[in-house]
Amino acid sequence: MKRTVLIALALLPVSLATASDDPIAQRQDLMSETREALKPLIGISRGQADFDAETVSASLAVFANTAEKAPALFPEGSETGGDTEAKATIWSDRDGFDQRFQDFAEAVAAAQAANIASAEELGPKLQDVLGTCKGCHDNYRVEKE
Amino acid sequence: MKRWLFFLALLALAGWWLTRPVGFAPGDVSERTAGHVPDLANGERLFNAGGCASCHGRIEDGKPQRDIMAGGLEMTSPVGTFRAPNISPHPDQGIGGWTALEFLDAMQRGVSPQGRHYYPAFPYASYARMEATDLLDLKAYLDGLPASDHVVGGHELSFPYSLRRGIGLWKRLYLDADPVIEVASGDAVLERGRYLVEGPGHCGECHTPRNFAQAMDPGRWLGGAPNPEGEGRVPNITPGRASFGDWSADDIAYYLESGVDPDFDVVGGSMVAVQENMARLDAADREAIAAYLKALPPVE
Numbered sequence: 001m002k003r004t005v006l007i008a009l010a011l012l013p014v015s016l017a018t019a020s021d022d023p024i025a026q027r028q029d030l031m032s033e034t035r036e037a038l039k040p041l042i043g044i045s046r047g048q049a050d051f052d053a054e055t056v057s058a059s060l061a062v063f064a065n066t067a068e069k070a071p072a073l074f075p076e077g078s079e080t081g082g083d084t085e086a087k088a089t090i091w092s093d094r095d096g097f098d099q100r101f102q103d104f105a106e107a108v109a110a111a112q113a114a115n116i117a118s119a120e121e122l123g124p125k126l127q128d129v130l131g132t133c134k135g136c137h138d139n140y141r142v143e144k145e
Numbered sequence: 146m147k148r149w150l151f152f153l154a155l156l157a158l159a160g161w162w163l164t165r166p167v168g169f170a171p172g173d174v175s176e177r178t179a180g181h182v183p184d185l186a187n188g189e190r191l192f193n194a195g196g197c198a199s200c201h202g203r204i205e206d207g208k209p210q211r212d213i214m215a216g217g218l219e220m221t222s223p224v225g226t227f228r229a230p231n232i233s234p235h236p237d238q239g240i241g242g243w244t245a246l247e248f249l250d251a252m253q254r255g256v257s258p259q260g261r262h263y264y265p266a267f268p269y270a271s272y273a274r275m276e277a278t279d280l281l282d283l284k285a286y287l288d289g290l291p292a293s294d295h296v297v298g299g300h301e302l303s304f305p306y307s308l309r310r311g312i313g314l315w316k317r318l319y320l321d322a323d324p325v326i327e328v329a330s331g332d333a334v335l336e337r338g339r340y341l342v343e344g345p346g347h348c349g350e351c352h353t354p355r356n357f358a359q360a361m362d363p364g365r366w367l368g369g370a371p372n373p374e375g376e377g378r379v380p381n382i383t384p385g386r387a388s389f390g391d392w393s394a395d396d397i398a399y400y401l402e403s404g405v406d407p408d409f410d411v412v413g414g415s416m417v418a419v420q421e422n423m424a425r426l427d428a429a430d431r432e433a434i435a436a437y438l439k440a441l442p443p444v445e
Contacts, residue, residue, distance in 0.1 A: 035408070035409045035410055035411075036409070038405070038409045038411075039409045042403075042405055042409060046399075085377075085413075087376060088376065096207070130403065130404060130405065130411060133404075133411040134404050134411055134412055134413070134417045134420075134421075135417075137411055137412065137413030137414070137417065138413060138414060138415070138417035138418070139207075141413040141414070142372065142376045142377035142413070142414055143372075143377050143378060143379075143380060143413060143414055144377050144378065
């Protein structure tokens, strides 16, 4: 027990350092968390998992967190590097990009306010949220394969 | 000397002959469409499968819309900027009043009613594989959309690409209405998938690498290509790429329906518009596309 705490403490500064230094890694982590949060919602909407209100609200909370934190993680100077899939248009059309985050935040807030109570109700709200993920990925993200 | 001039003249004449725009013979089209009654629901299906709105839709918020085919989208390419024309049923600015033959010549032979070549930025090299009756249905659907008098400017291309005549030679070499990939004959699902992908869906226009003459390389069909928009790549969608070969047919069909891949990543780039069109097709059509992609010869 003590040992794990020590190891954790030893690792802490390192991860903090990489996290605070590298907006590219930070935003990719945030998007990966978003992907993880999407997983159970897809399972429910496809009828592969039972509806669970707590799971849904937990996932939506992760989305809301992404919408809040991510815009600050695309500063000038982070256009290239790592294996970033961020497109140059983010910096040439900053207003458009920020607007897409706004659209995303609004779709998530609308889903949260709807008090979704069944898989049938989740379907259309999830479509709206996914529409805003795509609405940003189409112009501001690029596949590198 | 005289002899040289003679040969040069002959060569020029041959070139003129070889590059001339060739439409369909009217009898050929009427034979293929005899007695056909246009089916609007099928026309809408082909409008979606063909992605017409993704290029010709009126522009709002920088993105083409699906309601009015007013045109105006600017497409940048290494040879210059193309502008998608107005294909709404407006009699002057659009294609209102075109005959079925004129429409088929444009869609499959790349020839305008004035007898000029179209650039292959208009994906007629794929639409050439469509059924004539499907195109009549599509035309009937387009004729029912709202007319727009929006005037679209011309293309801005560098020399010699600004000369349309040269496209004639390109067409002689590469315009081919035959299927690209052999599928088990009699397999209706694979044949439907092939039709949708190789014809209206024009998937090869982005996913297939091009040769020096900018023609799709049938030997590396759907094997991935540089992104024509500049940054990044359009992925290999044959079973030859391990990370895509792992997708089940069901995964592919669900991706086309929702835009979510098996890793729960969400579609991006120019594929978003394609996916949103695919989402409007019948589930059976998405399943047919998935079956065809799974059956493709792998490209490493």
